[in-house]
Amino acid sequence: MEDKEAYPDCLGLLPKLEKEQAKKGWISEQALKRISKETGIPISRVYGVATFYAHLHTEKQGKYIIEICNSPSCYLNSSLNLIKFIEKELKIKSGQTTKNGKFSIHICSCIGCCDKAPAMMINKKVYGNLTEEKVKKILKKCR
Amino acid sequence: MQILKKTNLKAFEKAKKLGPEGVISLIKEKGLAGRGGAGFPTGTKWEMVRNAEADERYVICNADEGEPGTFKDRMIIEKNPETLIEGILIASYAVGAKKAFIYLRGEYTCLKSKLNKKIKEVLSKAKSDLKIEIFVGAGAYVCGEETAILASIEGKRGHPKVRPPYPTTYGLFGKPTVINNVETLTNVPLAVMFDDWNKDTRLHCISGDVEKPGVYEAPLGEKLSQAIERAKPKGKPKAVYFGCFGGCMPYEKFRDLELRPEKVCEGECMLGSCTMIVVSEKRSIVDVATNIAKFYEFESCGKCTPCREGTMRVLAMLQNISVGDAKPEDIDTLQELAEVIKETSFCGLGQTATSHLINALKFFRKDFEDRIKK
Ligand code: SF4
Ligand code: FES
Numbered sequence: 001m002e003d004k005e006a007y008p009d010c011l012g013l014l015p016k017l018e019k020e021q022a023k024k025g026w027i028s029e030q031a032l033k034r035i036s037k038e039t040g041i042p043i044s045r046v047y048g049v050a051t052f053y054a055h056l057h058t059e060k061q062g063k064y065i066i067e068i069c070n071s072p073s074c075y076l077n078s079s080l081n082l083i084k085f086i087e088k089e090l091k092i093k094s095g096q097t098t099k100n101g102k103f104s105i106h107i108c109s110c111i112g113c114c115d116k117a118p119a120m121m122i123n124k125k126v127y128g129n130l131t132e133e134k135v136k137k138i139l140k141k142c143r
Numbered sequence: 144m145q146i147l148k149k150t151n152l153k154a155f156e157k158a159k160k161l162g163p164e165g166v167i168s169l170i171k172e173k174g175l176a177g178r179g180g181a182g183f184p185t186g187t188k189w190e191m192v193r194n195a196e197a198d199e200r201y202v203i204c205n206a207d208e209g210e211p212g213t214f215k216d217r218m219i220i221e222k223n224p225e226t227l228i229e230g231i232l233i234a235s236y237a238v239g240a241k242k243a244f245i246y247l248r249g250e251y252t253c254l255k256s257k258l259n260k261k262i263k264e265v266l267s268k269a270k271s272d273l274k275i276e277i278f279v280g281a282g283a284y285v286c287g288e289e290t291a292i293l294a295s296i297e298g299k300r301g302h303p304k305v306r307p308p309y310p311t312t313y314g315l316f317g318k319p320t321v322i323n324n325v326e327t328l329t330n331v332p333l334a335v336m337f338d339d340w341n342k343d344t345r346l347h348c349i350s351g352d353v354e355k356p357g358v359y360e361a362p363l364g365e366k367l368s369q370a371i372e373r374a375k376p377k378g379k380p381k382a383v384y385f386g387c388f389g390g391c392m393p394y395e396k397f398r399d400l401e402l403r404p405e406k407v408c409e410g411e412c413m414l415g416s417c418t419m420i421v422v423s424e425k426r427s428i429v430d431v432a433t434n435i436a437k438f439y440e441f442e443s444c445g446k447c448t449p450c451r452e453g454t455m456r457v458l459a460m461l462q463n464i465s466v467g468d469a470k471p472e473d474i475d476t477l478q479e480l481a482e483v484i485k486e487t488s489f490c491g492l493g494q495t496a497t498s499h500l501i502n503a504l505k506f507f508r509k510d511f512e513d514r515i516k517k
Contacts (some may be wrong), residue, residue, distance in 0.1 A: 009296030018249075018281060041298065052300040052444075053281030055249045071211035072384060072420050073350040075434045109284055109438055110211035111250040112352035114420075115357050124252045 011040040017050050022124075025065065026057040054108060062097045062104040064142045067121045071108045073114035082118050083107060085132050089139060101142065144360045146221050146329055152269050154332035158233045163193065164170050166237045166335065174333040178326035179205065180415035182404060185327055191311040192238040195319035202243040203315065204237045205292060205324040209248060209437065210386040213419040215346045215358045220254050224261040224328060228275065228285040230328035233275050233335065238321055242274045249282045283494050284442035289322045303448045303490040308376070323329075326416075334506040345402075345417050349374040351384070352423035361402075368398035371421060380422040382507070386418035387435050388495035389503040391428075394421075411502055412466050413495070428507040429514055432500055433461040434466070439496040450493030453484035457497065462482045464514050470514050478504050 016039065027050050030113035037041040043092050050056050057065075066086065070079045083105075087093055090103050097104040115130025120135075127138060158166045168237045171186030175362075192200055204227070208216040219227060231243050247255060253279055262275045278296050285291050286301040293315050295301040314320025326346060334340045343363040347370055350356040352376035361370055371380060373392070380394040390412040397410055407414040422431055436458040445451045460477050463469045481497035481504070504511065 005165060011296065013298030014295065015279070018279060021281075030302050039298075045299070049298065053249070053283050055282035070434070071438055072387065072434055073212050073356070074432065075431075076351045076420070076422065076426075109442060110209065110213075112208060112214045112217045112248070114212050114214055114348070117350060119354070121250065124249075124251075126253060140194070 010041060013039055013041055013046065013049060014053075017046075021056050025063065026059060026061045027117070028058075028060075032058070057104075060097070060101075062102050064102060064122050065104050065106065067106045067108040067111070068094075069109070069111050069117070069119050071110035071114075073110070074118040077117040078139055079118040082120075082130055082132070082135065086135060086139075089136070103139075120123075144346075145333065145341060146219060146326070147362065148226070148333055148337070149223070150226055150229055150332040150336045152229060152265070154245065155229050155236070155269055155271075156334040157335055163237045164237065166233060167193065167393075169335060170237075170331065173340065173485045174240045174335060175327070175330055175334050176342075177323065178330070178346075178416060179324040179386065180413070185323060185331070188311060189234065189321060190235050191309075191317040192314075192321045197319050199242075199318045200238050201236065201315045201318055201320040202231060202240045203292060203296075203320060203322045204231055204243065204245040204328050205287065205289070205322055205453050206251065207246050207248040207287045207292065208325070208416075209250075210388065210418055212350050212384070212386050212420040213416055214350075215253070215348050215416075218253060218358050219325050219329050220251070224258055225265055226332050227325060227329045228262055228265040229269075230323075230331035231275060231453055232269060232271055232273060234328060235332050236323055240273070240321070242276070244296060244315075245275065245277045245278050246296065247279050247288075249280045252279055255279060265396065271315075275355055283444070285444040285490070288490055288492065290366050290491075292322065293320070295427060300444075301327050302444055303492075320517065338516060347417045349419045349421065351420040352377045352380070352426075353421050362372070364401045364403050366398070367394070367400045367402060368504050370402060370419065375422070375470045376421050378425060380421050381424040381426060382422040382428060382431075382503075384420040384422065384431070384435075384499060385412050386420070387438055387499060388414055388419070388491075389413040389415045390495075390498035391422075391431075391506070392502060393506045396506075399448070411498075411505075413498070427513070428510040429461070429465050433458070433465050435499050436461050439492075443492065443496070447489035447493065449484050449487040450489065450496060453480060453488075453493070454494040454496055456480060457484070457500065461500075464511060467514050467516055469515055471512070474508070474515070 036046045119128040175185045176182045290304040291301040310320045347359045384391045440454040440458040
């Protein structure tokens with residue numbers, strides 16, 4: 001009825017993947033294999049978990065991962081214009097990474113800052129009440 | 144705000160004097176119920192875990208508030224972490240857990256280190272040997288579902304599981320587990336401590352087309368218009384969305400509606416955790432519906448077919464309608480599809496993914512018809 005497959009370190013799997021994500025900005029095939037070995041969890045399941053979550057990336061990302069919220073409260077506060085603006089500034093589309101490997105853009109679900117909509121995160125740091133000028137300044141600081 | 148009152152471990156002291164059974168009956172007496180939306184009596188849940196036969200028990204604090212438009216957990220964690228931690232202490236004491244987890248959503252990672260510091264402080268002050276671990280999620284709306292949280296902590300894809308067995312008897316690693324959300328647990332010490340603690344106080348998160356978005360405290364049963372006016376709508380409100388899952392209703396028609404779970408249900412919406420997103424009259428509901436459909440298409444966990452494939456089809460059809468590429472009969476097909484998804488999906492996510500659309504087609508059908516090719 002219930003799958004009881006308890007691996008010795010299943011509790012550590014997601015934290016390990018997150019740590020790798022935070023350190024390297026993405027999780028490579030090599031890293032997946034290493035984590036599988038460390039935890040004793042089959043690679044298939046490690047890969048399954050890594051591809052389930054929006055914040056874990058199994059493809060190489062830019063140094064700065066920009067996640068812009070497009071859920072209703074942000075949408076009602078012009079998040080679409082903002083997304084277009086950032087895409088134009090960085091000359092890439094959402095889901096892509098700049099050639100110099102600096103930035104990746106992703107559209108994401110609500111980040112719990114709807115009282116400061118529109119909002120985004122860059123490498124997990126939250127920025128709210130965004131305007132084009134504000135975004136320009138923030139991006140400049142990253143460059 | 145009641146929720147921001149401090150108890151400085153006095154509630155925990157009192158709980159220890161009452162003994163585990165004593166606290167549970169006090170919580171029952173005070174009428175504390177889960178604030179996540181389902182409203183299950185907290186004391187009863189604790190009792191079930193306490194009475195379940197096991198060598199180990201766990202407490203999990205659900206801090207995965209992913210419902211769009213909701214941000215009160217963030218406020219509580221920022222402004223009153225001590226009381227939340229004290230709530231976890233009391234819950235663990237009552238059910239006999241030696242280990243507790245806070246499942247913090249990935250989007251709140253920036254709150255982690257401060258919260259960890261507070262945990263250390265409070266535990267050492269309380270001289271408790273309870274272990275509280277913060278477990279950070281990685282961005283999946285479905286992980287707000289309690290069985291998906293369990294899967295996520297156990298190092299699996301965060302898919303919901305069949306219930307029963309319920310987590311109260313077969314939870315984390317198969318052990319009896321209490322899962323309460325942040326707002327519920329923060330209310331625990333307040334309920335234990337204060338005679339004038341009011342069980343009918345609710346936190347409203349209001350955002351969208353308003354001048355003053357924010358968290359507001361209000362009594363249960365307040366009128367919809369009172370709640371919305373507080374946040375100063377921009378222009379005339381056209382519709383109110385109760386988060387994404389709770390559905391929408393026309394504002395003018397329901398302005399006198401009492402905000403109580405039973406009443407809101409009659410209006411065919413779910414009050415859930417009192418999230419309200421205001422949409423002003425200058426908007427077309429078709430656009431809002433398309434935006435919400437995108438959210439569900441992205442967040443469907445993929446375990447079951449009606450939700451995985453259905454949310455995709457709903458989005459495609461809405462996009463067709465929004466660009467004026469649909470025929471009149473497409474609206475009926477969309478409605479039928481929305482109902483099938485609601486009836487046949489496996490978990491709460493899919494079952495509620497189209498309530499917004501079903502309501503929109505009922506109350507704002509004209510918006511859809513206006514976009515149909517003539
Ligand atoms: S209804 Fe959706 S979220 Fe729930 S199990 Fe099915 S696919 Fe997953
Ligand atoms: S809707 Fe964008 S942060 Fe909540």
